[in-house]
Amino acid sequence: MKLVIGNRRYSSWSLRGWLAAKLADIPFEEVMIPLDTPEFTAAKADASLMPSGTVPVLWDGNVAVWESLAIIDWLADRVGRDVFWPKDNAARALARSIAAEMHAGFANLRRHCPMNTGRTYPSFPLTQEVERDIGRIDALWREALHGFGGEGGPFLFGAFGAADIMYAPVVTRFRTYDVLLSDTSAAYVNAVLAHPLMQDWYAGADAEDWRLDRIEY
Ligand SMILES: N[C@@H](CCC(=O)N[C@@H](CS)C(=O)NCC(=O)O)C(=O)O
Structure with missing residues (x-):
């Protein structure tokens, strides 16, 4: 491949x-x-x-x-x-729905807060539209984590899977743009950032020297 x-x-x-x-x-x-x-x-x-x-x-x-x-x-x-999606039907329905919602949506967050693994912007000003996207994501994460996360690990449906993959770049944005979240979602952000694959990605990103002015504020 x-x-x-x-x-x-x-x-x-x-x-x-x-x-x-x-x-x-x-x-x-x-x-x-x-x-x-x-x-x-x-x-x-x-x-x-x-x-x-x-x-x-x-x-x-x-x-x-x-x-x-x-x-x-x-x-x-x-x-x-099962490597990617929860076994339980109700969990898988939610996982597929929130993964698809991410794929199709949250345009305001994506437009106004581009991914930049190398920067943090304390107290970054967020528009109302971006705050709406953030609120929806926080609610989805809480629904998954309270309903299905926990036992198999700290991720949305326990073990790291497709839904976590779809939201991983959002996790990096929440760190970059210093986004205030519920305690549950803040703990989830930390768990994703600590995942060995995310650490590997960040290490590779840190070694890059390409910079785009439109993303480096
Ligand atoms: N919906 C696509 C989005 C892919 C996408 O927009 N990728 C960006 C890079 S992050 C890209 O290739 N942009 C270049 C361009 O559109 O010219 C997916 O799920 O893969």
Whole structure:
């Protein structure tokens, strides 16, 4: 398998694809192309690398899979649903719903608070629309953590899985932009940031030297 991603400091969707590939535990080659570079522009036009013009893309032999949620599903088909999704029906229904809600939504948070693993902005001013997204995410996390988290681990449905993967870039944003959360969600943020795969991603991001003025305030 081959995974095409953007650079670690900024590419939130790439983080999802990468975490999914790591969780599947199938060896893969990583092709990393920094965002907003001439190299990325060239790769966007190359359908044999980036069919949708976006990252991440998972190549499984000659088969391309893009869109982070599709990558998770493809890998779950390969290695078993239980690696990614809770076994319990009610838990899985909520996990799938909140993963899809993340994939399709929270545009204000994503637009106004881009992922930047290398910075923290204390007391960052947030618009009402962003606060609304944050409130909804906090409520979803509390529903998952109180209903289904806990026993198998500190993650949304116990063990680290697809729903955690979909929200992992949001976790980094909450740290970067100093977002005030409920105690339950704040503990969850700490648990995700302490996960070995997240530590690995951050270490890679720290080693990068690409910087984009539009994201470094
Ligand atoms: N919905 C897609 C979003 C992919 C996406 O927008 N990726 C960004 C990088 S984080 C990208 O490739 N942007 C480059 C561009 O749109 O030109 C997914 O789930 O993978």
